[in-house]
Amino acid sequence: MAVISRGFHRRHEADIVLPPGQHLTTDFPVLSAGPTPHVSLERWSFTITTEAGEERRWTWDEFLALPTEEPAVDIHCVTSWSKLGTTWRGVSLDVLLGDVGTSAEAAMAHCYGGYTTNVPLVDLRGGKAWIVHTYDGKPLRPEHGGPARLLVPHLYFWKSAKWISGLQLLDHDAPGFWESLGYHLYGDPWKEQRYRAQ
Numbered sequence: 001m002a003v004i005s006r007g008f009h010r011r012h013e014a015d016i017v018l019p020p021g022q023h024l025t026t027d028f029p030v031l032s033a034g035p036t037p038h039v040s041l042e043r044w045s046f047t048i049t050t051e052a053g054e055e056r057r058w059t060w061d062e063f064l065a066l067p068t069e070e071p072a073v074d075i076h077c078v079t080s081w082s083k084l085g086t087t088w089r090g091v092s093l094d095v096l097l098g099d100v101g102t103s104a105e106a107a108m109a110h111c112y113g114g115y116t117t118n119v120p121l122v123d124l125r126g127g128k129a130w131i132v133h134t135y136d137g138k139p140l141r142p143e144h145g146g147p148a149r150l151l152v153p154h155l156y157f158w159k160s161a162k163w164i165s166g167l168q169l170l171d172h173d174a175p176g177f178w179e180s181l182g183y184h185l186y187g188d189p190w191k192e193q194r195y196r197a198q
């Protein structure tokens with residue numbers, strides 16, 4: 001096997017700055033609050049519902065026809081593992097929200113299986129969030145959120161809703177599943193916003 005020059009193909013460990021309280025992992029843990037829902041691609045759709053109740057819906061084929069990006073991002077789970085340089089492919093929320101008329105402040109992500117999580121709309125725009133269907137060059141595995149999941153890597157990974165079915169736009173931010181159980185409403189890993197003040 002060829003000798004790989006360390007630090008060329010990967011970052012030197014000494015150069016890595018992780019959010020406070022995080023440690024590196026090289027595997028990809030699965031964290032799910034319930035069983036993995038299996039959604040057939042014929043039944044799958046993604047719906048944005050505005051605060052006025054207007055709906056914009058994409059079937060799987062319509063979703064696949066949208067322009068894609070390939071974000072390479074670090075992810076940070078609130079249980080303290082971080083994984084660097086994960087590579088995905090999917091559709092930017094800028095594309096999906098592009099022609100949606102809204103003055104909403106926040107979005108609630110809804111999922112097949114019932115999970116919810118809230119994200120301010122400003123955090124879904126500006127090249128910061130995607131609906132991804134591919135991980136590491138392969139279709140996203142069901143346990144990691146396939147057919148498609150939200151990816152919003154600048155927030156703790158619980159915000160990256162697996163098996164996403166839609167976004168409900170809200171006039172005011174409101175807690176989702178984990179946020180109602182005490183997790184932080186926003187979840188910035190660099191500010192260590194793991195839990196809400198009691």
Ligand SMILES: Nc1nc2c(c(=O)[nH]1)N[C@H]1C(S)=C(S)[C@@H](COP(=O)(O)O)O[C@H]1N2
Pocket residue numbers: 028029030031032033034077078111113115143144145157158159160161162163
């Ligand atoms: N629908 C759904 N999405 C979810 C979860 C979940 O339980 N259900 N868990 C969240 C949490 S707490 C984390 S850390 C990540 C884990 O993603 P992974 O299993 O692909 O590592 O998914 C997030 N998205």
Ligand SMILES: [Mo]
Pocket residue numbers: 031077078079157158
């Ligand atoms: Mo998590």
